[in-house]
Amino acid sequence: MAIPQRKTDIGPPKYDQFLPPVIKKNYGKWKYHEVINHGTMVHVGESGDKLWTVRVASPRILATATIREHCDIAEKYCDGFFRYTTRNNVEFLVSDESKLEPLKKDLTARGFKMGGIGAAITNVVHTQGWVHCHSACTDASGLVKAMMDELMPYFESKDLPNKVRLAVACCVNMCGAVHCSDIAVVAVHTKVPTVAHENFKNMCELPTVIGSCPTRAISPDPANKSVKINAEKCMYCGNCFTVCPPISIKDPERDGVAIVVGGKVNSLRSNPKFSKLVIPYISNEPPRWPKAVAAIKHIVEVYAANARKHERIGEWIERIGWERFFSLTGIDFTFQSIDDFTFMRDTMRTSSTFKW
Amino acid sequence: METAELQDKIFAFCEAAKGKKKLKEKDIIKGVSAELGIDGDTVKKAMRAMIDVGRLMYSYGGGASSVEIPSEEYLREKGMIK
Amino acid sequence: MKKYTTPLIDELEKGPWPSFVTEMKKAAKTNEMANDAVGHLEKCYSTKVGYWKHGGIVGVLGYGGGVIGRYSELGEEFPGVAHFHTVRINQPSAFFYTSKALREICDIWDKYGSGLTNVHGSTGDLVLLGTKTDALETIFAEYSSRGWDLGGSGSALRTPSCCVGPARCEWANYDTLDLCYSLTQEFQDELHRPMFAYKFKFKMSGCACDCVASIARADMSIIGTWKGDILVDQKEVANYASKGMDINAEIVNMCPTHCMNYDGKELKINNAECSRCMHCITRMTKALKPSGERGATICIGAKAPIVVGSLLSWVVVPFIKVEPPYTEVKDLIRKIWEWWDDNAKPRERIGEVIEMKGMRSFLEAIEVAPMPQQIREPRKDPFMFYTEEDMVAFKAKEAEEKKTGKYKF
Secondary structure, eight states: OOOOOOOOSOOSOOGGGGSOHHHHHHTTOEEEEEEEETTEEEEEETTSOEEEEEEEOOOSEEEHHHHHHHHHHHHHHSTTEEEEOTTSOEEEEESOGGGHHHHHHHHHHHTOOBOOOSSSBOOOEEOOGGGTOTTOSSOHHHHHHHHHHHHHHHHHTOOOSSOBOEEEESSTTOOSSGGGOSEEEEEEOOSOOEEOHHHHHHHOOHHHHHHTOTTOOEEEEGGGTEEEEOTTTOOOOOHHHHHOTTEEOOOTTTOEEEEEEOOBOOOSSSOOBOOEEEEEEEEOOTTTOHHHHHHHHHHHHHHHHHOOTTOOHHHHHHHHOHHHHHHHHTOOOOGGGSOOSSOHHHHSOOSSOOOO | OOHHHHHHHHHHHHHHHTTTOOBOHHHHHHHHHHHHTOOHHHHHHHHHHHHHTTSSEEEEETTEEEEEOOOHHHHHHTTSOO | OOOOOOHHHHGGGOSSSOOHHHHHHHHHTTOHHHHHHHHHHHHHHHHTOOOBOOOOSOOOTTOSOSEEOOBBTTTTTOGGGSBOOEEEEOOOGGGEEEHHHHHHHHHHHHHHEEEEEEESOTTSOEEEEEEOGGGHHHHHHHHHHTTOOBOOOSSSBOOOEEOSGGGSOTTOSSOHHHHHHHHHHHTHHHHHSOOSSSOBOEEEESSTTOTTOHHHHOSEEEEEEESSOEEEOHHHHHHHHHTTOOHHHHTGGGOTTOOEEEOSSOEEEOGGGOOOOSHHHHHTTTTEEEOSOEEEEEEEOOBOSTTTOOBOOEEEEEEEOOOTTOHHHHHHHHHHHHHHHHHOOTTOOHHHHHHHHOHHHHHHHTTOOOOGGGOSSOOOSSOOOOOHHHHHHHHHHHHHHHHHTOOOO
C-alpha cells in the first residue's frame, strides 16, 4: 500500500476545530462555574449557556481500545467532543442537560470512575517507571494504582480541606512537577554507582561525566582511561549514569522510595512551594508497595483531621510548624530531613521559638 | 563558495571530530564559519540540507543532542543505500 | 502469540482505580509488541529492576527529535520489545479532541505500533508507546499527511502546553490556547531540530492557579494576570454568606495581603494592596472578578532537581501584553535564547546559566530593568559589582541633586 507524502514543520492542528459549538460561542466569556460534586461541574457563560463537565479517571497508559471507548461515549452524549486534563483525566463535555444523567449512568455501567473535581484527590502525575524508562528505580504506574485504590473515597466523594495533589517519580530526574506536590513519592538509589572502565572510553565524554555530578564526587582515572567516584561525596543522584551508560547504579535490594510533602504550584494565599522530605526510605515493594501506600494515606488523614478549610498541606504545616507535623503524624525525624546538599543555610531554624 | 564545496567542508569538519567530540549544531556552525570566513546562516542552511538528505544526522546520547555522520545501518534504514 | 503468566502485575488489576495492567493486556490481545511488554513488565516486578537501555539514535529524516529510542536488554527473551520506541505527537492546545481525530490516531497506531499510549505524557504530548525502527518513517508520513506533527525531545524546544484557558474557565487573563498554538507554530524549527544547549520549555497558565504547573517546570512560565480592580457583586457576596460561607474566616482572614474587610453586609477590597493571588476569586467566583488591563507575568528558570537542585521560575517581566500576533512575547523569547545560547555549557538549563552568570547579565541582555517586583527581598550581603557606568550614573544623580538642592535616593 502506498505511503502518503510526509509533511514537515506543520505543528499541531489548530485547537479551534476541536472545540464544541458551546465553547466556541462562549470562548473567553464564561461567567462562573460551580462544582456540583467531585465528578461534575458546570460552567455558565455570560450568554446564560451552560456546559457540564464530567471528569473520569484514567490510568494514563491507555490501549487504543479504551480511547475508542472514550470516543464512543463522546459521540453518544457530547457530539464527539471531549478533552483530557493535565493530570491525565478524561473530561466529557455536555451542553444538553438532558444528556447528563444518562452519560453518568452509562459511565458507571461501563466501570468508569468519576471524580477528582474540587477539594479532592485527583489523578496522580507520574513518570514512566519500569513500563518504559531506562533510569527508573521503581515502577510509577504500579505505585499510582496501589495508592489510588486506597484513596478512592477522596477521589469520588469525600471532601478534604483543599485539594491534595499527588505525584510519583520513578527516579530523581522527577519528570513532571513532582517536586511541588502536596505529597509525592520519589524513588531513590542508595548506593555509589560502579563504573565498567573498559567501556568508558568508547561511550562517554570525560568532561560531561565530571560535570554531571552535583557534588563533585567524580574525578578522572587516567590509569583506567575512565573516572572514579568518591564514595564520601556521592549522593546517588544517578545523573552520571544518565550521561554515561557504563556507569551502573541500579540495585534491587537497596533502591527504594522516599516521601516528600507540602509543595504546591499555585499562588493562592501563599507562594508556590517545593515539597520537603519527611520519609527518607521505604523498601521497594512491588506489586503493591503497602508501606508507602499506608504512609501516604496516613498523612492525608492527619491533614484532613487537622487542617483548616482551604489550607493546602504545605500551608497547614507552615501554620503549625514542621515539629508539630512530625509529632502529629508520628513520623520519625531523621538526618536525611536536614539539608546537607545546597540549602542548609536557608532551612535550619535560627530562633529559639518552636513548639515542644 | 559553491554549496557543494561548503558541504564537503562541513562533512570534513564532522569527520575530524568523529569519536572525539560530540558536535552540536552550534559547534559546526561556529567552527566552519570561523574556518572559512563565511556567515553562520549560510553554514546552517548548507548543514540542514545535508541533514535532510541523510548525509549528516541528528544524534542523541548522554542526555543531549548532537550532529554526526550517519552509520551505514541508519542509511539502510532510511532507504538511502541498499 | 506467547502466553505469559503474570501473577505479580495481576495484583494490579484488583481494586477500584482503573488499571494500567488491564490496559496493557487489552492491547496485548491482538498485538505481539504489547504482549511482550506485559511479560517484560512482569519480569521487572519479579526482579525489581528495569531493563530498558539508554535511548538510542532513532528518528525521522531531517528531524532531531520527536522519537525516543528505547531498546530492551532482554530483546531475545521478549522480541516484541527489543525495539520499543516512543513517538511524541504534538497535542492540540488544552487537549481538546474530536472522536473523529482520535479514532484516526488510534487506527494508524494499531497498524504500526503496540496499540499502547500515554494520554498524555508529562510535557503534554500525546505519547505513542512502542514501535520499531523500520516503521518510523511510515508512521511519520501517515500522521503528518493527516495534519499531525511530532513533538520535541532532546536539546530543543519541548512541546509547549497550556491550561484550559478561555475555552472553559472564567479566570483566564489571556488566550492560553492561542498563544500556545502561535508559539508552537512560530518556533517549529527550534522544536524539531535541536540547536540549544539543553531542553527549553514554555508553559502557559491563564492565572495564578497555574493549572499546568508552569512555575515549577517551565524554563519560561507565562502566567496570566491583570492590572485593574477586583469587581465585587455584593448581592452574590450575600448569597455566599447565606449559603453558609464564613466570609471572614474563609476569605478575609486568608487574604495574604490583608487588603479586604467584611462587616457582615459589604465586602470591601483595597485593590492597591492586592497581590492578585486568586484565593478570594476562586472561592467566590460568582461575586468577584478582575477588571482592567489583562496580560501576563513572565517567569524564567524552573527545572527539576538535576543537577544542583530544583528551581521555581523567577519573575523577570512583571507585566506583558499578550495579544495576537504576540510580537512582544516572541521578541522577548528570541532575546532570551540568544543570551542562553551565548552563555550555556552543554546540558545547562537557562535557570542554571542565570545562576552562574548572574541575573544582571541576563536582564541587561534581554533589556529588562531591575524592579522590586522581581525579587522576594534584596541581597543581604554587601558584596556587589559596580560598573564604570553605574558609578557615572550615581555621580551624575548627585550632581543633579546639588543643582536642584533636592535629594533623589
